[in-house]
Amino acid sequence: MKDERTRRQFIRDVSLLSSSAVLGASMPWLKAMAGETQAGNGASDRVRLGFVGVGDRGRALLLNCQQLENVEIAAVCDNYEPHYQRAVELTNGKAKAFYDYRKMLDEADKLDAVIIATPLHEHAHITIDFLNSGIHVFCEKSMARTLEDSKAMTLTANRTGKILQIGHQRMFNPAYLKAYERAASGEIGQITQIRAYWHRNNDWRRPVPKGRPELERKINWRMYDEYSAGLMTELASHQIQVANWFLGETPTRVMGSGSICFWKDGREVYDNVACVYDYPKGVKVIYDSVISNRKYGLEEQIMGHLGTIEPEVRKIYSENPPPAPGFLQLINNLEKDIFETIPIGGASWVPETAVQYKGEYLVEDYQYDDTLLEMEGFVLAVRNGRPYPGLLREGYNATVAVLLGLQAMQENRIIEWPEEYAWKKNTELV
Amino acid sequence: MGTRLDMLILGQSPQVCEMLFHEINHEVERIEILFSRFRENGQVWEINQQRHARWIKIDSEELWQAFLTCREYHATTQGIFDINMGEVSALWKGEKETPLENEVAERLRSSGMKQMEYDEIGQRIRFLSGKPGIDFGAYGKGYALAKVREILIAHQVTQAVINFGDSSILTLGKHPSGEYWPMSVRNPMKPGDILHEFNMKNHSLTTSSNRLLADDGWSRKFHHVIHPVTGKPVSEGKSVSVLSKSPLDGEVLSTAFMLLSPEQYAVVLNEFEYDEVVVVTFSSGASIQKKQFLCNNQTKPNQSL
Numbered sequence A: 001m002k003d004e005r006t007r008r009q010f011i012r013d014v015s016l017l018s019s020s021a022v023l024g025a026s027m028p029w030l031k032a033m034a035g036e037t038q039a040g041n042g043a044s045d046r047v048r049l050g051f052v053g054v055g056d057r058g059r060a061l062l063l064n065c066q067q068l069e070n071v072e073i074a075a076v077c078d079n080y081e082p083h084y085q086r087a088v089e090l091t092n093g094k095a096k097a098f099y100d101y102r103k104m105l106d107e108a109d110k111l112d113a114v115i116i117a118t119p120l121h122e123h124a125h126i127t128i129d130f131l132n133s134g135i136h137v138f139c140e141k142s143m144a145r146t147l148e149d150s151k152a153m154t155l156t157a158n159r160t161g162k163i164l165q166i167g168h169q170r171m172f173n174p175a176y177l178k179a180y181e182r183a184a185s186g187e188i189g190q191i192t193q194i195r196a197y198w199h200r201n202n203d204w205r206r207p208v209p210k211g212r213p214e215l216e217r218k219i220n221w222r223m224y225d226e227y228s229a230g231l232m233t234e235l236a237s238h239q240i241q242v243a244n245w246f247l248g249e250t251p252t253r254v255m256g257s258g259s260i261c262f263w264k265d266g267r268e269v270y271d272n273v274a275c276v277y278d279y280p281k282g283v284k285v286i287y288d289s290v291i292s293n294r295k296y297g298l299e300e301q302i303m304g305h306l307g308t309i310e311p312e313v314r315k316i317y318s319e320n321p322p323p324a325p326g327f328l329q330l331i332n333n334l335e336k337d338i339f340e341t342i343p344i345g346g347a348s349w350v351p352e353t354a355v356q357y358k359g360e361y362l363v364e365d366y367q368y369d370d371t372l373l374e375m376e377g378f379v380l381a382v383r384n385g386r387p388y389p390g391l392l393r394e395g396y397n398a399t400v401a402v403l404l405g406l407q408a409m410q411e412n413r414i415i416e417w418p419e420e421y422a423w424k425k426n427t428e429l430v
Numbered sequence B: 001m002g003t004r005l006d007m008l009i010l011g012q013s014p015q016v017c018e019m020l021f022h023e024i025n026h027e028v029e030r031i032e033i034l035f036s037r038f039r040e041n042g043q044v045w046e047i048n049q050q051r052h053a054r055w056i057k058i059d060s061e062e063l064w065q066a067f068l069t070c071r072e073y074h075a076t077t078q079g080i081f082d083i084n085m086g087e088v089s090a091l092w093k094g095e096k097e098t099p100l101e102n103e104v105a106e107r108l109r110s111s112g113m114k115q116m117e118y119d120e121i122g123q124r125i126r127f128l129s130g131k132p133g134i135d136f137g138a139y140g141k142g143y144a145l146a147k148v149r150e151i152l153i154a155h156q157v158t159q160a161v162i163n164f165g166d167s168s169i170l171t172l173g174k175h176p177s178g179e180y181w182p183m184s185v186r187n188p189m190k191p192g193d194i195l196h197e198f199n200m201k202n203h204s205l206t207t208s209s210n211r212l213l214a215d216d217g218w219s220r221k222f223h224h225v226i227h228p229v230t231g232k233p234v235s236e237g238k239s240v241s242v243l244s245k246s247p248l249d250g251e252v253l254s255t256a257f258m259l260l261s262p263e264q265y266a267v268v269l270n271e272f273e274y275d276e277v278v279v280v281t282f283s284s285g286a287s288i289q290k291k292q293f294l295c296n297n298q299t300k301p302n303q304s305l
């Protein structure tokens, strides 16, 4: 265990969180994880994992899984030589290595689950093949490059009863869980708008080895429309998932505008996107992403009539700031039956010098590795052999939403959520 | 006013508290709008846009009463409490720069309530010269607190503390484990220290000061009351707290005391009902001088009841 502190802290927090009625009911993975973590390691059955796609993300996921107890990394697969080699090294040659995932499929009986972190257009067929072979799948977000593929993956998971978990790790992040609980308790009132953005300032490219220009499309798959929906599937996906989750709804329609505005280097995907998502009852999610300025970073500003949550910075703000310190002391004293003078009176208050209300932290300040927690959750589900109810729907709906956003931008029209892709709460996708 | 409003109401159900909270908030907001000079197209703002010499009809009964009451306060404070100093005080808004002498003098000539004429039958006022600078600041706050008090009493509330951004506190009844609400005023020059302790029982407590402690822990100079004769704020550090039954009297008295000279104190106090007035002056090196006036709630000698 590399980061014992994080893990212990997490166990404590998850145990606290899972006792909340709201979270226990709506996020079943929490309850399961709390039960597991409280009972000690509890990992009696060894889980054998395979990895397909050990690039940037795949490598991180692999390192995370190596921290988990009773988990064996039995197989790795990558069709790019340097990454194949790296995967072999990372697993000290103990994992069986493949260039072609279909060869790995042939030995599926030696695996309980696979973790897929290939480029977006390589998600669907690999996922479906493994599910059909009776293997549980964790697949990175977004689900797939097309609506059809996303739906096919979902239907396959539902038909086979195998686990399909999509890599939206914020659902495993204690700050987000706490935020969700407080929003669900009504603390920020009726949410009418969520403003979300992700801003970076770089060309979003990976270096291509000298003298190997034919590798450009493989390495920089994010730049090409055929493989990726650009900022929408790579960044927005996480944040639209958060919006859907907090609102408990999916968008009814989306309008948007995208452009290649700054990085005119032959890429096909937009470097500047803006979308407005309409949700039922007039609620809106306003999204934008650019990669030519990073001042504002990323955030989801969840706004209700009583307060605001900014989960990326772990903060909650009330529309009515808390009482003055003296007044709080007065209340505390009353509750404890203390009779003593309260230092409360003071000079006239002027707005410019009024206390800058900086909100309140949702959870303590330490770095949760939500990816580690997400992997922990997945392995636990595999061990139990059952998917967490509701989790796949989140991944699916986030994916459909971002793909529709791209469509709205590309076709320059308002796109309604198609009936055949609707997967509402308590219903089946058909 | 732009102040923060904290309320503590005891002995009522949560539903009643909630209802009171909304009613009080609503009333305070209404009064704030009525008396605000910043609200474009608000009545006070409109008055301040008028040219001198023209009669201005005051339609709102409440506003008209305010003009009348402030005229009385002007008289009972030796001409110190003055609601037509807005044009001069605007010159002192900058924290660092001191305005030019002649600029102040010029504005001062056409400022002050001496420029105002009332037509009581027609419910009109006019300004003899200059641009109107009506500012109901202290009056509005005291009036709002008086209204809050009325609401609480009308709903049979007997124990409550209402805090208007610390500068004005209204209490009803007493602390559950004592005979009064013990409240003290902080020292704006020395964080953590207190200037004076007050025993509040159905009182309001208001503090005016030209030094205030910002949340960064530094005290700041702050000129919000301008002397209607000199056109200047008081330069020495001063803090005045008034404990009284009437929040309106308290606000006016604490504002006036910021500008009154010690020789005038007794004469002015004689015109008011108050329980305790504490005047603190800060000299260099953060040493303080405190003057306390106690009235024990006697009837004003010159008033026959």
Ligand SMILES: NC(=O)c1ccc[n+]([C@@H]2O[C@H](COP(=O)([O-])OP(=O)(O)OC[C@H]3O[C@@H](n4cnc5c(N)ncnc54)[C@H](O)[C@@H]3O)[C@@H](O)[C@H]2O)c1
Binding pocket: A052, A053, A054, A055, A056, A057, A058, A077, A078, A079, A080, A083, A099, A100, A101, A117, A118, A119, A120, A122, A140, A141, A142, A167, A168, A169, A218, A219, A233, A234
């Ligand atoms: N959840 C998150 O926060 C997060 C973060 C980064 C990336 N991702 C997701 O992870 C996925 C991969 O992204 P990345 O940044 O690691 O990209 P990458 O290009 O670094 O890695 C992809 C790897 O897959 C390999 N690959 C491609 N096709 C293959 C195939 N058919 N069989 C075997 N291997 C194959 C490539 O050789 C490469 O090593 C994407 O879907 C991305 O959206 C998620």
